Amino acid sequence: MVDLSVRIGDLTLQNPVTPASGSFSWEYNDVIDLNRLGALVAKTICREFRWGNPTPRMAETEAGIIQSIGLPGKGIEYFMEHIVPEYARFKPPLVVSCSADNIEDFAALAEELSKSDDVAVVEANISCPTRNLTGQNFAMHEGYTRDCIQAMREKTKKPLWVKLSPNAGDMVSVAMAAEEAGADCLVIANTFLSLKIRTDNFRPALGNKFGGLVSPALKPIVLRMVYQVAKAVKIPIIGIGGVTCAEDVVEYMLAGASAVGIGYAAFRNPTALVTIIEDLEKWCDARGIKKVSELIGAVKDDDMELDTLVAASKGV
């Protein structure tokens, strides 16, 4: 039987399948056994109370959804007191995602979260496209990213994960800046800034106008980003975007990810995370793979002159 565990820096996950922030909560324990997951990932928390964005917050598109939630929440204090204990009942490590408008608040959040033994990881969501009306965020720029992560690094000894934006033109530079500033892991990626206009009333379909596109169709784009970043950094990567089955986990790992995050698939099938863990185990066992971690970065890309269809036909 395959060993599904993977290491993210000093932290060991029992398997590489984790929920994606914002699409998960401890309430999923109603449906699946949370103790089976690689990690628990809380919805992004901010310092202050936030209403979030006007409804509708979701609209279906050609092949997926756009959403603009706007990071609603009761603020960090309430979170530490009431939400962290909900997660603490379960065994997998708790990753807490946080977001702010400025570097001071990001650093303060890192400090605050580090006070709890129940928080295993601080995740910096510097890439939320729904925080404000423009969709701009720190992860669009390597400079802002460096400054922000440096400030957080100074305030926390916990593993610091950084969630990047697929809307950045040069994600590799942003990723390298985050690594230099002390990030322990890169989470690639958040959602794609998008717009839908209704042709019946000529209005944007979402209350906040822009939204983040979520769709299995986007996987090849995010996979390319994971692949590029993995060649440029030494820290581990968690791939997020369009994972719906065990083969998708394998594909992300081949590209260089050490684990994956899952959002959409769990909306469509509340039991998806557990199913994918089980299928991944079967997939590895059927191929005699002893440790799933062997797959990390195992893409065969060193002879790209060769016509790969020829290669395939020769059984390579």
Next chain:
Amino acid sequence: MVDLSVRIGDLTLQNPVTPASGSFSWEYNDVIDLNRLGALVAKTICREFRWGNPTPRMAETEAGIIQSIGLPGKGIEYFMEHIVPEYARFKPPLVVSCSADNIEDFAALAEELSKSDDVAVVEANISCPTRNLTGQNFAMHEGYTRDCIQAMREKTKKPLWVKLSPNAGDMVSVAMAAEEAGADCLVIANTFLSLKIRTDNFRPALGNKFGGLVSPALKPIVLRMVYQVAKAVKIPIIGIGGVTCAEDVVEYMLAGASAVGIGYAAFRNPTALVTIIEDLEKWCDARGIKKVSELIGAVKDDDMELDTLVAASKGV
């Protein structure tokens, strides 16, 4: 009956539906009447002969395809002598897309293409993600874009259209640079740099590794870009990405596009362009729209505080 004509600078198109470069050729006249199209758009031509990329050049993905053709062709001389006359048999204006590795070649192509009366428009494809192994191109940077378009502008009096890249992080700045440098129209956008790895043999699915993702699922991302750029520039925009029906044309026009380009839909249904033109006419007629050009930029986005579902329920 609605007037479907739209103006792109000094040029009038009989309707806003055009093929996208690279997914069209005069050979489509075997199946549809090319004289019904808004324009004819030739595949991107380079100065030199090019083999294009190793096969396979296409692979299916979750919801679309990735492709890496690599701009094969016999070079500009052959093109002017043998291909331009093929298009000249038809009435719609001929848009010729061109690409190069450096500014000198781009300028030379503009000059060369301008010698023919049968070429109505020079389109600068500064955004092809399959030209080289890295996927990099001028349209990723506002500086390169400005220099390149300026150099081309000096060599041609024909309308100069510039095709932008969705991989740029800040498309608005790139678009403004192109406008300043003398572009007459912006074509938004080319394909998304992507990767697919086969889980059976761990190899990239395409011969050239990276490919451009083409999928109706991407429309909300490109639509957002069209919307953002339309607010920032004065020149017209052609929206390209995921158009598969008349409502999609309307949505792009509402966002600010004056016309659209179509690739994928015509692969799936060779008669798609004509179907969409006919449906667009019906759509407008059913709503009493007299000129399709009224739709350009007509999105209702000036009261975005309002909950749009409330608005919808009130019949707004």
Next chain:
Amino acid sequence: MTQAKTDHYTNSALKIGQVDNYPDRVAGEFISKVVSNDSVNGEYKLIVVEVHEAALRAYAGQMFHLLCPSPDSSEVWMRRPMSIYRINRDARQLEFLYKVEGRGTRGIATLNAGDEFNIAGPLGHGFTLDPQWKNIVVLGRGVGLATLAPLSQLAADNGVGVTAILSARSPDVVMSRDLFEACGAKVVTVVDTDNSSEVGNVEKILAGLIAEKKADAFFTCGSERLLKLMQRLGREHNVPGQVAMEQIMVCGIGACYVCMRTFEVNGEKVLKRVCRDGPVFNMQEAVAW
């Protein structure tokens, strides 16, 4: 070249007869089997499914989140929430009454007896009956009647008297009448065709019931106009009430915060999740659109 992925999704979903070895289960993903899927009238259909017994914990006012088959060539990407119309524990069946509207419900309409149908639930917080209530008034319109229908069963089981005011466009599309009557409810139908459904007339009926002491509590769903009416009368005459609300959903489980609606609690505006904090709420706290 892409692989079919649908099979994978359902591995951990419970099929009929399968052993459920998850002790903490509150809700589940179930592969149900369609028993029938017939038209009730020109707009509504009733789908009856057989399910794993774990799904039968459902109670009035809760919902299931339905994975709709595609009515065309592309997927229906999100589930659709539906109230439970009827729970038949003996036959291990659940029933949903639905209006054929968009792609999701058109997809459900394509299902035939014997087909598999993936449903997730039971979800949310449903109706509750205070032991002190002897007589309640149920007022619904359109698809709201589907949500209110199981109240008839619940009330009957608890020995509570029901007056059901069913509002509809015309007499032939009044639904759930039989269900309410079978449970001993007194049914009043009001329709647009003879103007009896106008707010003024419904107010008269409600005022009459209050005067007769037949209105210990109000229940409503399906019309913002009727909600406002019941809220006003409830405030004036001190009648407590419950309302089932709707909002577009994504997760259905309480995680995503897509399904928010505004409520007013002790004079303060708050947002609540329709999927988990509701879909049934204190009527006086609801803010109608």
Next chain:
Amino acid sequence: MTQAKTDHYTNSALKIGQVDNYPDRVAGEFISKVVSNDSVNGEYKLIVVEVHEAALRAYAGQMFHLLCPSPDSSEVWMRRPMSIYRINRDARQLEFLYKVEGRGTRGIATLNAGDEFNIAGPLGHGFTLDPQWKNIVVLGRGVGLATLAPLSQLAADNGVGVTAILSARSPDVVMSRDLFEACGAKVVTVVDTDNSSEVGNVEKILAGLIAEKKADAFFTCGSERLLKLMQRLGREHNVPGQVAMEQIMVCGIGACYVCMRTFEVNGEKVLKRVCRDGPVFNMQEAVAW
């Protein structure tokens, strides 16, 4: 909330009986009607469709590009190319013989008599017979036999004698035998089970035919190994030949340059489009994998 879009696609596709008012038509998008779709053996199925007469201009070696229905819950995004197996002009029918492989062909396999099936074609450059040829040799294996089959008809119509060497894994999966025999061809079957399909043995058969002057031209499809053999013998004995090639396609019309394969023309390597320059090529120019 998204609208079904499939209907739109087909507005300009020709249905049976519709007037075709496009004078320049060479190929078309057709809504054909499935007549039958039966298994030929464990791996292959034969689909017979009725089409608009404009689709009947097809000739041997050309292909159609098929819009495959989905075998699961997500679309098959690209069309799949298939050779024409048989053209039945009297009945206005086309036949395709296909191997059930991946999602596309599994989708085609779900079609039933009466269903609509969107097919585009006829496309490409097929087989041609030189009036000087009296006897030809056809050598095919597996799915290649589907492509070669209509040659039997073409040769019969032109009074050309055919020797067909049909290669297969085992005798029960030899296909098209009847079709060739019905057209008067002499059929030789070679199979893996008794080693008769080995290159050495096939070479002996071919050499015999050359010696007997029964080989004015060679035709092949479906095996790189057999292609190489025919190329060598053809060069040595000056026998011209034609080969049908395969490659992954997107447009099928010649526009996208996805379907390239390498050829050697006058000692120089060139790339050609399988969809438009082929699928049938000069055998000596083909470069086998």
